[in-house]
Amino acid sequence: MSEPAFSLKATGRLRRRQLVNKGMGALAIGAALLAVAVLAIVVISVASRGAGSLNLAFFTQNQAQGFNPKGGGVLFAIVGSAVLVGIATLIALPLGVLIAIYISELAPPRFARVARMALDISNGIPTIVIGIFVFTMLVAAHGQSAFAGSIGLAIIMLPLIARATEEVLLLVPSSQREASLALGVSRWRTTVQVVIPSALGGILTGTTLAIARAAGETAPLLFLTSLGASGNADANPFHPLQSLTLVIFTYSDLDPAYQSKAWAAAFTLMCFVLFTSLAAKLALARYRKKLGG
Amino acid sequence: MEVIKTKIEVADKSRRPATADREVVFEARDLDVFYGNQRAIDGVNIDIYQHLITAIIGPSGCGKSTFLRTLNRMNDLVPTARLSGELRYRGIDLYGPGVDAVEVRRRVGMVFQKPNPFHSSIYDNVAYGMRILGMKKDLAGRVENALRAAALWDEVKDRLKDSALGLSGGQQQRLCIARAIAVEPEVILFDEPASALDPISTSAIEDLMHELKRDYTLVIVTHNMQQAARVADMTAFFGLNVSPDGSRQGILVEYDETEKIFTNPSDKRTEGYVTGRFG
Amino acid sequence: MATSHADRDPALKRTRGWLDRIGDPALKAITFSAAALAVSILGLIAFELARGSRLAFHHFGLGFVTSQTWDTIHNQFGALSLIAGTAVTAVLATLIATPLAVAIALFLTELAPKPVRALLGALVEMLAAIPSVILGLWGILILGPFVENQLEPFLGSTLGFLPFFRGQHSPTGILTAVLVLTIMIVPIVASVTRELFTTVPPELREGALALGATRWEMVRGVLLPAARPGILAAVALGFGRAAGEAMAVLMVIGGTIGIHLSLFSHSDTLAARIAGQYQGASTNLQISSLVYLATILLVISLAVNVGAQLLIKPIDRRPRRRRIALDRALEVQGLSAD
Numbered sequence: 052m053s054e055p056a057f058s059l060k061a062t063g064r065l066r067r068r069q070l071v072n073k074g075m076g077a078l079a080i081g082a083a084l085l086a087v088a089v090l091a092i093v094v095i096s097v098a099s100r101g102a103g104s105l106n107l108a109f110f111t112q113n114q115a116q117g118f119n120p121k122g123g124g125v126l127f128a129i130v131g132s133a134v135l136v137g138i139a140t141l142i143a144l145p146l147g148v149l150i151a152i153y154i155s156e157l158a159p160p161r162f163a164r165v166a167r168m169a170l171d172i173s174n175g176i177p178t179i180v181i182g183i184f185v186f187t188m189l190v191a192a193h194g195q196s197a198f199a200g201s202i203g204l205a206i207i208m209l210p211l212i213a214r215a216t217e218e219v220l221l222l223v224p225s226s227q228r229e230a231s232l233a234l235g236v237s238r239w240r241t242t243v244q245v246v247i248p249s250a251l252g253g254i255l256t257g258t259t260l261a262i263a264r265a266a267g268e269t270a271p272l273l274f275l276t277s278l279g280a281s282g283n284a285d286a287n288p289f290h291p292l293q294s295l296t297l298v299i300f301t302y303s304d305l306d307p308a309y310q311s312k313a314w315a316a317a318f319t320l321m322c323f324v325l326f327t328s329l330a331a332k333l334a335l336a337r338y339r340k341k342l343g344g
Numbered sequence: 345m346e347v348i349k350t351k352i353e354v355a356d357k358s359r360r361p362a363t364a365d366r367e368v369v370f371e372a373r374d375l376d377v378f379y380g381n382q383r384a385i386d387g388v389n390i391d392i393y394q395h396l397i398t399a400i401i402g403p404s405g406c407g408k409s410t411f412l413r414t415l416n417r418m419n420d421l422v423p424t425a426r427l428s429g430e431l432r433y434r435g436i437d438l439y440g441p442g443v444d445a446v447e448v449r450r451r452v453g454m455v456f457q458k459p460n461p462f463h464s465s466i467y468d469n470v471a472y473g474m475r476i477l478g479m480k481k482d483l484a485g486r487v488e489n490a491l492r493a494a495a496l497w498d499e500v501k502d503r504l505k506d507s508a509l510g511l512s513g514g515q516q517q518r519l520c521i522a523r524a525i526a527v528e529p530e531v532i533l534f535d536e537p538a539s540a541l542d543p544i545s546t547s548a549i550e551d552l553m554h555e556l557k558r559d560y561t562l563v564i565v566t567h568n569m570q571q572a573a574r575v576a577d578m579t580a581f582f583g584l585n586v587s588p589d590g591s592r593q594g595i596l597v598e599y600d601e602t603e604k605i606f607t608n609p610s611d612k613r614t615e616g617y618v619t620g621r622f623g
Numbered sequence: 624m625a626t627s628h629a630d631r632d633p634a635l636k637r638t639r640g641w642l643d644r645i646g647d648p649a650l651k652a653i654t655f656s657a658a659a660l661a662v663s664i665l666g667l668i669a670f671e672l673a674r675g676s677r678l679a680f681h682h683f684g685l686g687f688v689t690s691q692t693w694d695t696i697h698n699q700f701g702a703l704s705l706i707a708g709t710a711v712t713a714v715l716a717t718l719i720a721t722p723l724a725v726a727i728a729l730f731l732t733e734l735a736p737k738p739v740r741a742l743l744g745a746l747v748e749m750l751a752a753i754p755s756v757i758l759g760l761w762g763i764l765i766l767g768p769f770v771e772n773q774l775e776p777f778l779g780s781t782l783g784f785l786p787f788f789r790g791q792h793s794p795t796g797i798l799t800a801v802l803v804l805t806i807m808i809v810p811i812v813a814s815v816t817r818e819l820f821t822t823v824p825p826e827l828r829e830g831a832l833a834l835g836a837t838r839w840e841m842v843r844g845v846l847l848p849a850a851r852p853g854i855l856a857a858v859a860l861g862f863g864r865a866a867g868e869a870m871a872v873l874m875v876i877g878g879t880i881g882i883h884l885s886l887f888s889h890s891d892t893l894a895a896r897i898a899g900q901y902q903g904a905s906t907n908l909q910i911s912s913l914v915y916l917a918t919i920l921l922v923i924s925l926a927v928n929v930g931a932q933l934l935i936k937p938i939d940r941r942p943r944r945r946r947i948a949l950d951r952a953l954e955v956q957g958l959s960a961d
Contacts, residue, residue, distance in 0.1 A: 057434075057436075058436070059433070059436055059438070059440075059442075059443040059444060059447050059448055059451075060442045060443065060444060060447070061444035061446070061447060064477070064478055065444060065446060065447055068446070068476070068837050068840065069444065069446070069837060071837070071839060072837035072838055072839040072840070075839040075842075076734055076838070076839070078726055079726045079727070079729045079730035079733075079734055080730055080734065081726075082722075082723050082726035082727045082730065083726070083727050083730040083731070083735075083743055083747075085723070086723070086727055086746070086747055086750060086809060086810070086813075087743065087746055089750070089806055090746055090747075090749060090750045093750075093753065093757075093758070093761050093806075096761060096765050097757060097760075097761060146657050146660070146661075149653060149654045149657035149658075150654065150657045150658045150661050152650070152654045153651075153654035153655055153657060153658045154658065157650070157651050157654055157655070158655075158658065162658070165662060166658045166661060166662060168932060169661055169662040169664075169665055170661060171928070171932060172665060172925065172928050172929065172932070173661070173664065173665060175860065175863050175864075175867075175924060175927070175928035175931075176668070176867070176921065176924055176925075176928075177863075177866070177867025177868070177869065177894055177920055177921075177924055178867070178869070179867065179869040179894045179897055179898055179917070179920070180668070180672070180867070180917050180920055180921050180924070181668070183672065183675070183897065183913070183914055183917040184667070184668045184671050184672060184917075186675075187671045187672070187674065187675035187914060188667075188671050191675075206664060209661060210661075213661070237643040237646055237647055238646075238647050238650070239643070239646035239647045239649070239650040240643065240646065242650065243650075263752065264752075266754075267752075267753075267754025267755070267756070267757075268754070269754070269755070269756040269869075269870045270869040270870050270894070270898055273898055273901050274901050278902070296754060296756045299756050299757065299760055300756050300759070300870065300874070303759070303760050303763065303764070303874065310764070313760060314760070317756075317757045317760050317761075320754060320757065321753060321754070321757055324752055324753070324754060325749055325752060325753070328748075328749070328752040329745065329749065332745070332748065416833065418829065418832070418833060421829070421832065423736065423737075446835050446836070446837050447835070448835075449832065449833055449834065449835040449836075450834070450835030451835075453833065453834065453835075454833040456826060456829065456830065456833075458826060460824075460826040460827055460829070460830040461830075462827065462830065462831070462844070462845050462848075462849075463827075463845075463848060463849050464848065472831070472834065472836075472844055472845075473834040473835065473836070475844075476834075476835070476836050476840050476844070477835070520830070523830075523834065524833075524834065527834055527835055
């Protein structure tokens with residue numbers, strides 16, 4: 052066989068192009084590593100400063116009095132957060148599911164588009180604006196309360212639950228609906244007794260994600276439920292209640308004893324939000340795969 | 345076999361074999377292709393000749409496209425794909441050390457089943473490859489030449505700046521051919537080039553192929569036997585082999601001049617396929 | 624007319640009672656009301672904000688937008704300083720975050736092997752889920768000292784000839800705020816962009832690679848142009864998020880009125896000022912001015928959001944599978960709490 056008169060190796064211009072290619076690849080890897088590094092730095096610094104202050108008293112005692120107190124805990128804030136998010140979920144979950152049913156099953160296409168756009172726009176409204184909105188609507192006249200805070204949180208959770216539910220409703224195979232309708236079952240029963248139970252897993256994980264989001268909110272609560280909130284555990288929604296997030300915010304500015312509690316509260320909240328978000332996303336991914344999404 | 349580097353015209357299908365005095369462009373010896381642990385192609389031995397149209401036919405799933413994609417190293421894009429055996433391009437091991445796949449793909453172009461023009465103008469589609477290669481001199485002229493060679497110039501010369509997506513399916517496919525020609529390849533691979541097109545566009549593409557083989561070597565995968573019979577000089581029939589353990593691989597059953605494959609095949613399996621008894 | 628199956632079969636007869644006759648229209652009515660409520664909340668928000676800012680609007684009119692004053696003693700308020708602060712921090716954060724986010728998205732879709740892709744994607748989304756008050760806490764107590772003691776001296780000494788890097792070093796200020804905002808919006812833009820890249824058909828990529836393009840040349844010449852409208856929408860979403868962020872910015876920006884050129888200076892944004900003044904607001908005029916600020920912020924965020932929606936629209940018309948991919952991307956945007 053005679054000598055080949057050419058080569059398939061990279062030379063000259065191609066070698067330069069390959070260098071550029073590798074360079075860009077390195078930049079991309081670098082950016083990804085940077086993101087992971089930042090995540091690690093934030094998580095580790097919160098963990099290292101917060102975990103140390105975690106003890107039973109932290110979770111079971113209420114706000115200590117005075118300057119630089121030794122003991123005390125954030126029980127009142129945990130209870131407050133639970134009440135705030137709990138009531139918000141009770142409001143947003145049924146509404147969100149109903150809206151999703153309308154958009155995916157019952158609405159004429161133009162209405163569905165309008166509703167979807169409204170949800171997406173609401174999702175993008177800064178939460179502080181939502182806080183001001185509920186403030187002018189409710190608090191100006193009736194004073195602060197956890198209930199007002201829950202309404203603010205519910206407005207924030209609503210688009211998330213509605214969109215997540217809509218997505219899983221669309222994923223339910225139409226063969227299920229058609230089988231039910233073909234048996235003579237009415238549309239509403241089909242939706243309520245066949246489609247929704249099928250979509251339940253997805254609805255729950257979507258709600259969990261919304262709960263994780265609401266648990267991390269601070270800005271709207273500033274106007275709605277912090278003034279005059281007691282430092283003792285209180286579950287009455289008509290009183291203003293503290294939340295874990297508000298405590299982190301307030302304590303961050305105070306003396307070291309409170310600051311260490313702020314770190315501990317931040318660590319607690321971060322663990323809660325990250326674990327529930329991650330678990331919900333994993334469940335959602337598996338659920339989607341099961342339904343063939 | 346002696347390699348003669350001059351082009352020889354074969355006047356018609358006389359008794360002189362079509363492959364005589366032609367350079368071998370691709371030489372495969374015991375070529376296996378695996379996806380992970382699954383063997384997709386088993387022991388292919390084939391010589392593909394310059395300035396001929398070689399068609400690869402066979403039932404679905406017998407590795408035709410897989411084989412085609414080894415010729416321009418597009419299988420590299422599949423993470424689990426690997427090769428064993430030998431595949432030479434004009435004497436050089438295509439998968440040897442130091443071989444740059446990007447250079448291979450410039451020399452061995454490909455036209456896909458579904459026309460896939462870029463979301464830009466007709467001009468920019470054709471110019472894309474040339475710009476990357478730094479062929480900046482007289483770009484407009486080169487674009488025109490490529491479009492003429494793809495028999496598309498007259499239809500688009502007044503709207504080069506229009507979006508390529510506004511062309512019909514057949515025009516888009518010819519645009520993809522022009523785009524491939526623009527980087528001055530030596531080989532053009534066609535993966536079921538007309539299966540997504542209507543009969544009139546298909547016949548336009550087939551006429552184009554007859555023109556193109558003067559300057560390029562063409563390898564075509566097609567599930568349409570009539571197309572192979574119309575267009576190809578050499579035809580390779582890939583069949584499915586079932587192993588003792590139940591796994592299936594594609595194998596090269598028979599490879600010969602097209603006329604022989606369709607009128608007097610040597611292998612019973614080839615005969616079964618081309619006469620429509622199976623596949 | 625022959626009786627229907629339902630009438631003849633006793634089991635099915637159970638499902639044909641009065642409940643079923645009203646069930647369908649009732650469900651439609653109930654769900655319609657819920658949807659109408661969601662849509663009208665938008666209008667309600669606009670209405671309430673307008674109502675709440677009426678007092679301030681009556682006093683200052685549109686001049687509010689062009690006045691830099693924020694004087695609680697003399698009850699004179701103006702939004703310009705805050706608008707400038709919002710613009711500067713949001714624009715800078717977006718400028719820094721976008722190339723980072725696109726690079727991360729490219730890594731995830733083009734370079735990362737499958738197991739790494741899932742893991743890294745999850746980590747990036749985790750970054751989005753961190754509540755902003757925690758990022759603010761980290762920002763003021765950990766990033767702040769770093770900025771004051773290492774970053775600003777470094778920038779001052781190397782780039783101090785530019786007016787942007789002069790002045791006193793401090794843990795708070797525009798620079799710290801921009802860094803914190805960047806950390807917040809990178810995951811959002813990255814996730815939306817990543818989902819967008821997956822909607823670009825593989826045939827387009829293969830076409831470019833088959834011509835003899837390197838991976839980067841394929842990305843630059845085919846992938847990025849094909850995804851451009853979606854990337855712009857993602858950038859708009861990120862910008863909107865940065866402009867609306869209250870807590871983290873409040874904690875690290877230094878809450879000062881006045882427009883200065885240097886990144887080291889303290890500043891304030893619309894959202895941060897509203898959040899920061901809630902407790903101290905004494906007069907009705909001050910409260911109304913805060914609501915006026917919120918109105919301006921609402922206008923900005925609506926403009927950005929509607930703009931992003933319009934950019935996404937052409938993508939929306941594609942098959943449902945691709946729309947779902949986009950929806951999943953948008954849900955990451957919903958992960959980040961303020």
